Amino acid sequence: MTLPTIRTVGMIGTGVIGASWTALFLAKGLKVIVTDPAPGADSKLRDYLLKYWPTIPNAEVTQDEYLNNYRFVKEIDTHLGDIDLIQENGPERLDFKRRLFAHLDANTPEHVVIASSSSGIPSSEFITECKKNPALEVVPHQGTGDVYVTAALQFYLRLVKDPVLVKKETPGFIANRLQAAVCAEAYSLVSRGVISAEDLDKTVTSGLGLRWALTGPIMTNTLGGGGDFNHFMDHLGPALKAWLDDMHRHEFDVDSRDVDVLKERVDEWTSQVNLKEVEKSRDKLLVSLIKSKTEGSA
């Protein structure tokens, strides 16, 4: 079975994530049928779409088409026959998602891909939303047929640069876990007074982060081993083990009083920083960084 090309998307929920998806889908020329039971959701979505139009890279339609290719409906059920993919962005509550998925499953044709925007967490705050270049992890559950996985990957490939396939469900998925690993060690070092919060961040932005923006940890290791990951592992394994052992001895405990020490030390720095300016400058640089990466790899 090959699934039909996805042309019309059903969007359930238009919070930050649902609204971002809607903007992206519309900019890529898809039709979107949107629903959200929250009062005023319709006009909030329109405001969002208007606001973000100038920041969308590589839109494939005019602003008019972008704004006219969606329909906000009270009830999506009567439209399920017209939809090729459903992007669900409801609240992160198990009972809600269970009921919704059972309902969708019973009421959509077989070819419809049902995708959940679950972030694995009760909010989208951990991974700050990066509208310019959303990172996307496709996580099929055990019963998902390959044909749906392929269709989903192909579909998202049109929309974002690098969708990745998570082959086994795992708490937090991938990006959250990698971020948690760095953060836990960062929190330990700062709360133990080994380094200031500001200098901890500098270590990343002036070194590791620059590299990881261009090659991930595994390719970075491979290049570090002169093009040979095996050589790298054989050579660095013992040092790595020694550091990891020491890191375990000083593990940061999210439930301990160390959190208060950490908060204080972070505040010493961030209270003296113009955060709005930092954010503005970061967003600007992010766009130019993604642009130069796209050009560099073309």
Add this chain to the structure above:
Amino acid sequence: MTLPTIRTVGMIGTGVIGASWTALFLAKGLKVIVTDPAPGADSKLRDYLLKYWPTIPNAEVTQDEYLNNYRFVKEIDTHLGDIDLIQENGPERLDFKRRLFAHLDANTPEHVVIASSSSGIPSSEFITECKKNPALEVVPHQGTGDVYVTAALQFYLRLVKDPVLVKKETPGFIANRLQAAVCAEAYSLVSRGVISAEDLDKTVTSGLGLRWALTGPIMTNTLGGGGDFNHFMDHLGPALKAWLDDMHRHEFDVDSRDVDVLKERVDEWTSQVNLKEVEKSRDKLLVSLIKSKTEGSA
């Protein structure tokens, strides 16, 4: 006591790290007295300096000055009186370093800063050298006077953008530990078949890495919490704990057979990649990324 301005540097050892330092010091207008007992070290250094001259950003001297402001000497002892700072880049062997430091300590005037380029590891491979923007961690030992720490920080600030101060010695220092944290989780996910090596890297280069190139983990969290790290921690703490607990249950063991599985999975990807091209493109993008960051923050 205020230390005199550092104008002349003594360079001991001219392997990759020592040669990089020499190039950087010379490009910034310092005089360098160099020594290395290895056969042919003198001409190797000259080749290195010639090769890297075109890639040095913001050189403050002409190429002629750059090439004429150093002297390669057989024996540094007779020059110790002319030197303001010694940058030691000898082999990472405790016995060697101990003897060298005792000797330098006994034979240099009090104002001389003695700095070791120890990377905390038996090679410089883990942190791939990044000549365009070396990350620098200043790690005083317990007995180092504040005046030397300040002098060192001020000196390196002229040379690299973001020297950081490590306040307590800790195995691996900072960057190595943060990198080890990410790598350990990455190795676990890939060896367990949760995600392919290629997709693991994509997760970083298309998301986390882009952000960490611009704001470090703590500022990223702070901005993610709407400008409030406390809010971020209170809100995300429980999810973070759940992920970290699961990560501990699946900890990667550097000494186990998992390493072989990992190597195989990495090889499946990297054997099909033109690594020379990847490295070339990475180096090129790195320069432009650092340039746009410098301009963006100016």
